[in-house]
Amino acid sequence: GQQLNQSPQSMFIQEGEDVSMNCTSSSIFNTWLWYKQDPGEGPVLLIALYKAGELTSNGRLTAQFGITRKDSFLNISASIPSDVGIYFCAGHGSGNTGKLIFGQGTTLQVKP
Amino acid sequence: GAVVSQHPSRVICKSGTSVKIECRSLDFQATTMFWYRQFPKKSLMLMATSNEGSKATYEQGVEKDKFLINHASLTLSTLTVTSAHPEDSSFYICVSGGDTQYFGPGTRLTVL
Numbered sequence: 001g002q003q004l005n006q007s008p009q010s011m012f013i014q015e016g017e018d019v020s021m022n023c024t025s026s027s028i029f030n031t032w033l034w035y036k037q038d039p040g041e042g043p044v045l046l047i048a049l050y051k052a053g054e055l056t057s058n059g060r061l062t063a064q065f066g067i068t069r070k071d072s073f074l075n076i077s078a079s080i081p082s083d084v085g086i087y088f089c090a091g092h093g094s095g096n097t098g099k100l101i102f103g104q105g106t107t108l109q110v111k112p
Numbered sequence: 113g114a115v116v117s118q119h120p121s122r123v124i125c126k127s128g129t130s131v132k133i134e135c136r137s138l139d140f141q142a143t144t145m146f147w148y149r150q151f152p153k154k155s156l157m158l159m160a161t162s163n164e165g166s167k168a169t170y171e172q173g174v175e176k177d178k179f180l181i182n183h184a185s186l187t188l189s190t191l192t193v194t195s196a197h198p199e200d201s202s203f204y205i206c207v208s209g210g211d212t213q214y215f216g217p218g219t220r221l222t223v224l
Contacts, residue, residue, distance in 0.1 A: 042205050042215040043156070088155065098144060098209045102156045 004029075006089050006103030013079055014111050021106040022073040023089035031092045032065050032072035033100070036085045043088055047074070079110050115139060116208050118216035125196055126224055133191045133219045135206035141186035144209030147179075149202045150218075156205060162189040196223040 006023045013019060023032070031050050035043035047058050049065035049072060056063055062075045072091075076083055089103040115138040125131050135145055143164045148156040160181050161169040168181035178200075180192040193200050201223045206216040 040218070040220065042218040044215070086153075090156075098213075099146065099158055099161065100156075100207065100213065101158075102148075104155045105153075107153070 004089055004091060004101055004103040006106055008106060009104065010107040010109070012109045012111065015079060015081060017079055019076040019079055019083070019108060020073060021087060021089075022071060023091075023103045024071040025091070025093075026070070027093060028069045029091035029093055029101075030069075032063070033090045034061075034063050034072070034074045035088045035090060037088065037105075038085050046087075076108075079108075081110050081112050084108060084110050116142075116206060116214045116216040118204075118206060118219050120219060121217060122220045122222075124222045124224065127197055128195055130192055130194045131196055131221060133193070133204055133206075133221075135189045135191070135216050137187045137208055137214075140208075142189070142208040142210070143186060145183060145189035146207040146209060146213075147181060147189075147191050148205045148207065150205060151202055159191075161209075164189075193221065196221070198223045 004023050004025050033048050034046045036046055037043040047056050047063040052069045053067050054065040060077045065072055086105045086107050088105050090100045117136045119134045123131055145162040147159045149159055150156045158171050159174045162181045162183040164183045164186050170176045178194055183189040203218050203220050205218045208214045
């Protein structure tokens, strides 16, 4: 089945630094979504991308839907301690079943 | 905005017992609900797709007799973990289908 490869697996950065993470797939995805999950909570949607090449920002977060439709990245600028959490990419693959396929997650830790 | 609730948020049970998790859409109707499970520090894995008024569709490797799904109304889907064992301990999340997908807050199941 379709899979998403997310990297890096974890990051430990200093407050104020920029962060970049990405997801790739061997097959085309119709949408790309980026979520953040805090411990013990369900994922919360950060950014949704629907068209190849689309670049969307949400505050300090920026994400892009790759031209090939097989990749996406998420950037966080000027990180702050509350950015700590696990970030997941997810997407709707072919077949329009509505199923979301998730990447493995990137654990972000920010040192004040 | 739309909200999906889950009950209970946490449950601890003895091995061999059954546990029912409820997922409700609070201000909209959800004809489709997706059930995911998440192991600690792992990604979300789709278990099954719940469809109102019809049988659920299970992903490969998921035992349908162990994870009973019922979608009796447009606002309620339930997941019952039957004869639970410690390896069933996990975080279970429901997600509504549709153009915009809403996540439930999750249910933490611990089987002793």
